[in-house]
Amino acid sequence: MSQSSKYSVETKTRTSSIFGICLILLVILAVFVPALVSRSVLQDLFFILTMLVLAQFWNLLAGYGGLVSVGQQAFVGIGSYIFFGAIILWGVNPVPAVLLGGLAALALAVPIAFFAFRLQGAYFAIGTWVCAEVTRLIVAQWKQVGGGTGTSMPRDARKEMWGSEWIAQVFDVRASAALDILAYWLALVLVVLTIGGIYWLLRTKRGLGLAAVRDNLEAAESVGVGATRMKWVVFLVSAFGTGLTGAIIYLQKARISPDAAFSLVDWTAFVLFIVVIGGIGTIEGPIIGVLVLFTLQSLFADYGTWYLILLGASGIFVMLFAPRGIWGMITDKTGLQLFPIRRRLTISNKNNEKKGNENG
């Protein structure tokens, strides 16, 4: 295709290049944020970052893979519980234990996928939910980590956590604040890797196949896209990332219980609304969605149930009247793309552009 230098396939636009540079600067700034803000702001940022990762992975599943799971709490739960188990039972340092949490979620995803892929559409959704319930009920029997009531992270483990002493010295803070900073950095690394990784995936040939599967399964298969393998890859990758996030979230919370770690509302409902309100099937959507969620939460969290009613109603409203979410409305109006994945054919000598297909 690219035998001539006159033609090239591009995804970049000028706005996206500028945005990319801003983003790199923003990430560099974010690294130094713990020195600049108060502890409560840092905790808010931690919340935003971790929810963003969960939302990106759910978006990868539902928005790109067409796999609408409402059982993601299974992976948050198992990730955080194996994280705690590794610390308490096997004396692993909490930082490497995070990785074990991710791997545990990956391992759990294999039987769940084997089971749930037999179900289609809405039944897949509830099937994943049943799997999450089963996992929760089994974990609640695990007496060494507190059974149904849960447990706290041992004091020694918190003290000896890699890097926490260094952080405490450099920032001149107490051990508990050092834990928040460490958790924040881990979350930041995860966000960068997640968004970078998903963006990279979507720009590869495999990502194109994924979009094809999402848009039309039969057509995609007829041109040789292995839809089943694609589903497996997406499901396992999402589970791994969700498990890692779960472990980091509970590293920061330092206290765990089955009902909290396997909460449908916290780890799936919120995530779902973030993606839908922000704009499903885009990388930008979840970023906007998490900011909307955080704003709503800051304004209305004191009203408890009314906040959740508002959130549910907003989700319904968006789905009925603007199914592509806030970011969908913005791109419709402006054509803006910050993480462009649409492939466009550019002809270099004439400087004019031809647009490729819509969702490529």
Add this chain to the structure above:
Amino acid sequence: MIWVDTVIQGVLLGGLYTLFATGLSLVFGIMRLVNLAHGDFIIFGAYVILVLVTWMGLDPFLAVLIAMPFMFALGYVLQIVMLNKVIGDEILPPLLVTFGLSIVVQNVLLEGFTADTQRIHAQELQIASVDLGVATVGVLPLLTFGSAILVIVILQQIFYRTSLGRAFRATSDDPVTASLMGIKTDNIFAIATGIAMVVVTISALYLGMRASFDPAIGPARLIYAFEAVIIGGLGSFWGTLVGGVIIGVAQVLGAAVNPEWQILSGHVAFIIVLLVRPRGLFPKAGL
């Protein structure tokens, strides 16, 4: 002999799960819609009956008769203003809209009635029992099971003996052709959801009389209902009864071994059935 008793209790509990599942099965069969708020509507129905019983001093069985048309209307309107707009080839819109509904209903109930557990009182009915020879069973569970069978028989009659049922089956097979034949599919769907809500009301009555409830327990009822529907095979009402009974028996047997295993063993039974028979026990051709 204790095992015979346990199994009978499980079968009767299955009657309640069948009632939960029938509404779900009806709606799915006709419009391929899975209502994730189904469990929360059951709890909502229980609160409607509770209000009628405690505030107006009505008998629960009279209260359910008043609640039925109300719930039918609610289902009808919900379908017209909201759900009809999201039915289609895409799976995401109906899932998200009903999931949003589930969150809204749960929290509205929480706001209105607090998280305190409630119960619909029916005096002597709750403690009455009959001796069947092999086991002594409660009148209430027996009544629940009987109601489940009656509901299925009536639904079967509606489906196969009336013009409404013909319209249901036609829309289920092919909504486009059905509408060409003069069937107003929007209206048919709304009636179906209305009927499902009537069944929901009946199951709410037995749920509320059998044990205490609170606003948060809806999602678990949805899961039991869903499991019963899938085990039975999509779209088969009698299959749903078998599915409900399997879940009920599995739960009661699990609880007999270890009380903490009750819910878990129901789920495990579901997973085993699905691994052996991916399309359920009585799959209907074409679904």
